[in-house]
Amino acid sequence: GLAALPFLGGEFLPQLREGHYIVHTSGLSGTSLEESLRSGGRLVEEFLKIPGVQSASQWAGRAERGADTYGSHYSEYEVRLEPASGEAQQTILDALRATLKRFPGLLFEANTFLTERVDETISGYTAPVVVNVYGSDLDELDAKAQQVADLMRAIPGATDVQLRSPPGTATVDIRLRLDSLASYGLKPAQVLDAVQAAYEGKIVGKRYEGNRIFDVAVILPRDWRQDPDDLEQLPLRSAEGEIVALSQVADIRAGEGRYNVLHRGSRRVQSITGNVAGRDLVSFVTELKSKLLADIAFPADMYPEVTGAAIEQAKARNELILHALLALAGVLILVYIAIGDLRHTLLTLANLPFSLVGGVIAALLTGGIISVGSMVGFVTLFGITVRNAIMLISHYRQLVEAEGKPWNLDTAIQRPGTLAVNPDDGPGDGPGHAAHRRQQRQSGPGDHGPHGRHHRRRIIFLHDTEFATFTGNVAALRTV
Numbered sequence: 001g002l003a004a005l006p007f008l009g010g011e012f013l014p015q016l017r018e019g020h021y022i023v024h025t026s027g028l029s030g031t032s033l034e035e036s037l038r039s040g041g042r043l044v045e046e047f048l049k050i051p052g053v054q055s056a057s058q059w060a061g062r063a064e065r066g067a068d069t070y071g072s073h074y075s076e077y078e079v080r081l082e083p084a085s086g087e088a089q090q091t092i093l094d095a096l097r098a099t100l101k102r103f104p105g106l107l108f109e110a111n112t113f114l115t116e117r118v119d120e121t122i123s124g125y126t127a128p129v130v131v132n133v134y135g136s137d138l139d140e141l142d143a144k145a146q147q148v149a150d151l152m153r154a155i156p157g158a159t160d161v162q163l164r165s166p167p168g169t170a171t172v173d174i175r176l177r178l179d180s181l182a183s184y185g186l187k188p189a190q191v192l193d194a195v196q197a198a199y200e201g202k203i204v205g206k207r208y209e210g211n212r213i214f215d216v217a218v219i220l221p222r223d224w225r226q227d228p229d230d231l232e233q234l235p236l237r238s239a240e241g242e243i244v245a246l247s248q249v250a251d252i253r254a255g256e257g258r259y260n261v262l263h264r265g266s267r268r269v270q271s272i273t274g275n276v277a278g279r280d281l282v283s284f285v286t287e288l289k290s291k292l293l294a295d296i297a298f299p300a301d302m303y304p305e306v307t308g309a310a311i312e313q314a315k316a317r318n319e320l321i322l323h324a325l326l327a328l329a330g331v332l333i334l335v336y337i338a339i340g341d342l343r344h345t346l347l348t349l350a351n352l353p354f355s356l357v358g359g360v361i362a363a364l365l366t367g368g369i370i371s372v373g374s375m376v377g378f379v380t381l382f383g384i385t386v387r388n389a390i391m392l393i394s395h396y397r398q399l400v401e402a403e404g405k406p407w408n409l410d411t412a413i414q415r416p417g418t419l420a421v422n423p424d425d426g427p428g429d430g431p432g433h434a435a436h437r438r439q440q441r442q443s444g445p446g447d448h449g450p451h452g453r454h455h456r457r458r459i460i461f462l463h464d465t466e467f468a469t470f471t472g473n474v475a476a477l478r479t480v
Contacts, residue, residue: 029169031073109160127273128309135302145270157279185239
């Protein structure tokens with residue numbers, strides 16, 4: 001068991017099968033809501049063609065007063081599955097990812113709802129692997145973040161890799177010529193109000209219908225707002241009432257920008273997230289860390305931070321091991337006080353490695369992955385092993401010291417596996433009942449029992465875990 005431990009992988013949570021998946025997609029920054037709905041409708045149609053998918057729905061953009069800061073290029077899909085086994089659900093997840101890969105320019109991630117909530121609680125993102133790159137210059141941050149993303153994609157097992165604040169959002173830059181504005185008697189605020197009213201809309205009045213009130217807003221027609229060239233002809237009214245085109249007082253050109261700038265701890269940050277498929281999470285993060293600093297040179301004012309479920313798994317594992325060792329030390333002290341023999345106490349401790357064998361073999365047969373839940377199971381198994389060892393040692397001492405049995409192989413093998421139980425003694429009998437039954441037994445075999453005699457029965461207790469502990473104790477006791 002101990003020899004196989006280095007070959008086991010690790011993860012924070014086991015693979016959860018909840019009967020549905022949440023899919024997140026992100027197109028190019030600046031993608032319109034109409035285009036997101038169009039491509040999302042095609043995705044939903046493809047999802048429904050996958051065997052085992054019951055329904056699929058899309059949520060695009062964000063609400064006007066929503067807490068999230070997603071742009072119109074972002075969509076979320078809820079894919080509900082028909083009742084299926086864990087293996088069948090994994091097949092459906094692989095098919096979902098294969099479908100998403102057929103849509104060029106689309107970044108995506110897919111997982112179960114509960115797994116996403118745990119990952120989001122840990123790192124703030126719905127992904128188990130997160131690399132935060134901190135710095136001051138946004139252009140340098142974007143360049144280094146892209147290098148980190150390319151490095152992650154090159155590591156075997158990486159999937160769903162994406163930048164959380166992608167650059168390249170299409171913008172239209174309007175640079176006012178102050179001298180031209182002054183010649184027409186216009187102010188910059190007037191130009192800003194006109195552009196805002198034309199492209200965002202502006203409330204200019206109210207309409208009353210019975211007890212209902214509606215805002216009245218003005219805005220350019222949709223067709224005029226789709227072509228950036230039409231912006232040059234946006235009319236402005238000068239101080240003298242003259243109509244002036246925007247191009248006469250401003251330089252207009254296409255550019256690129258960001259729809260958001262991420263901050264963490266009062267510092268600018270660019271985050272790269274990803275998922276892992278086909279290998280364990282801990283080994284992936286270990287390889288990522290080693291390559292991150294070796295293959296990418298970071299300036300003095302920029303540094304990366306790896307976080308996510310793998311880091312929390314390592315912290316939880318270390319804390320669990322520490323607390324388990326402290327608890328084990330306290331248990332052994334109590335065992336020594338109860339037994340009063342250092343050799344027997346050490347024998348109880350020496351029996352713990354035997355309990356690893358079955359658990360490690362089971363982990364190897366089921367994928368070779370150890371999660372935090374698995375480690376809790378091992379701690380529970382150690383507790384059962386210590387309990388069984390104490391019971392066996394106490395029974396051996398009773399046989400040899402109190403009953404005078406010879407300490408040989410027959411006593412070690414046969415006696416502990418059987419336990420004589422008086423059929424007349426119940427769990428609720430007190431001292432008076434026991435004394436009464438002993439008096440009945442002394443009166444003769446024909447005075448009680450359904451057939452005129454008392455039957456002594458021998459009940460055999462043999463549990464798999466106890467049998468493994470018992471055989472380990474026998475082997476150890478023979479060497480003492």
